[in-house]
Amino acid sequence: MKKVDLVYTRLRTEERMIADALRGRGCAVELHADSGLVLSLDRERWRDGAPVLMRSMSFTRARYLASILEVKGSRVLNSAHAISTCGDKALTTLALAARDIPMPWAFLGFEEESCVAEIDRRGYPSVTKPVLGSWGRMVARMDGRSAAEGLMSMRFEMGGAQDHVALVQQYIDKPGYDLRVYVMGRAVGGIRRRSEHWITNTARGAIPERYEVPASHARLAERAAEAVGGDILAVDLLETRDGRVLVNEINHCVEFARSIEVSGIPLPELMADYVLGVLP
Amino acid sequence: MHPQKQLDTVGVNECPTCAAPMDGTNLMEGEVVTCKGCSAELEVVSLTPLRFEEAPEVEEDWGE
Secondary structure, eight states: OOEEEEEESSBOHHHHHHHHHHHHTTOEEEEEEGGGOOOOSSSOOOTTOOOEEEEOSBHHHHHHHHHHHHHTTOOEESOHHHHHHHTSHHHHHHHHHHTTOOOOOEEEESSHHHHHHHHHHHOSSEEEEOSSOOTTTTOEEEOSHHHHHHHHHHHHHSSOGGGOOEEEEEOOOOSSEEEEEEEESEEEEEEEEEOSSSOOOGGGTOEEEEOOOOHHHHHHHHHHHHHHTOSEEEEEEEEOTTSOEEEEEEESSOOOTTTHHHHOOOHHHHHHHHHHHHOO | OOOOOOOSSTTEEEOTTTOOEEEOTTOOTTBEEEOTTTOOEEEEEEETTEEEEEOOOOOTTBOO
16 A cells, blocks of 8 residues: 655644545655654665655754655655745745746845945845745845945844854845745645735735736746756746746745645645655 | 633533623634634643643744
8 A cells, every 4th residue: 555654843733634645645654743754864775765745844853854854765745855945035045046037136234234234235125035944034124324234134143053043135126915826846836925014925915816827927936846856836927017037935844724725736635646646 | 821620510610701692502622712702722622521721822934
């Protein structure tokens, strides 16, 4: 019998629906809470070596678990490399840059004054976000030098050494929404996320809408997914008011509970089909 | 963590936060559900008997 190991942090609507879709296709699903996993650091096979669907919503746990399981010979979706790249916005941006994929300009800095000077040089507004962050938390727009000074001061005064990295990105004046394209080898659909706030994250209250993905957007999202080497990804696109489309971020643990009813895209079933497609 | 009383009727228990009745139909162990009474996120820690606990706090690196 076909079998998949599904690793989760919380058994949310998403994980439940994916597990149900796999089981509905005659595939056994073994569920593993990441909090309970203690894995030896060696090449010894984990359990029966079945493919692992990594649905840990913790970036730290997902990255380490995927890395360990790959050394043990498991096929992990998404791969440790894809998780490491997508979970770090600086590395995501670099992967996109390496493939010349259109994106907002961005820079990385490690010291307050030099970062403020560079923001000044590039102009306002601009955006700063933590390299490791989620759900739009601590993403901030800098409308002028005072805001830049304050935010850079906080960036470098608080936290530990790993937090003292400033990612600054071009602010894109969006037409009230951004776009998300789901990619599983190919683009399978998308949603538009509309908000009066400039942060268009459904975790922050943006409203999902139906979005028929045009071929040009699909191809752009597929190129972005290839750049980070992922299997099942959500590629966030920003559309400028003059019609250009830029890749903003890529997510490796795709959430869809807030959008699936509106989008009509059967993501759990598509994910199950994709996972079963990699089974030996 | 709050102690839970165990009910004789399998399939029904209450929210550990607001005591609203919780229906256990079609739930899985480990599943996170939202209490309709107080919107608390609750984890199903046992099905027989049905028991809920407050779901673990969201950590800084959770989410997409």
